[in-house]
Amino acid sequence: MAVESVVVRQRVEDLDAAVPFYEKLAGSTASRFAFAGVDLASVGPFLLFAGPDEAVQRVAGVTATLAVADLNAAVEEAKAGGADVVMPIQPTPNGRRAVLRHPYGGVFEYVGP
Structure with a gap:
């Protein structure tokens, strides 16, 4: 598994x-969308999110988003290394995702095809 990019998450x-x-900082235009009751904006390496506390809590506990070339393989490799699946692979508005807790503490969203 190789992580292709990391997205910093910021409420x-x-x-x-x-x-x-963030558009000025990243030098790019935001792509805005909603997911699970949360309003989001992807701007360069940043994923900004806002919304009601109850909805935001579902995404706020994730440290960062890791983009991978093969989501199935990445999840299996992480599990083999001791990671726990918090949320199994599922479709999203812009691809597929899974959330894993690494054996040393961090919770990460994995995204990819």
Whole structure:
């Protein structure tokens, strides 16, 4: 398994106010979408999210998003190394994802085909 990129996750109180700052910082335009009651904006290496506390808690506990070339293989390899599956592979608006707790503590979202 090779991690192709890492996305930093950041909760913000006001997504509309935060997006211009991160667009300038990243030098790219935000792609906005909603998922599981949370409003999100992907801007370069940042994933900004906002929403009601109850909905945000579902995504706030994840340290970062790891993009991988083969999601099935990455999940199996992580499990073989001692990771626990918090959320199995499932479809999302922009691909597939799984959430795993690494054996040394971090909780990471894996995304990929």
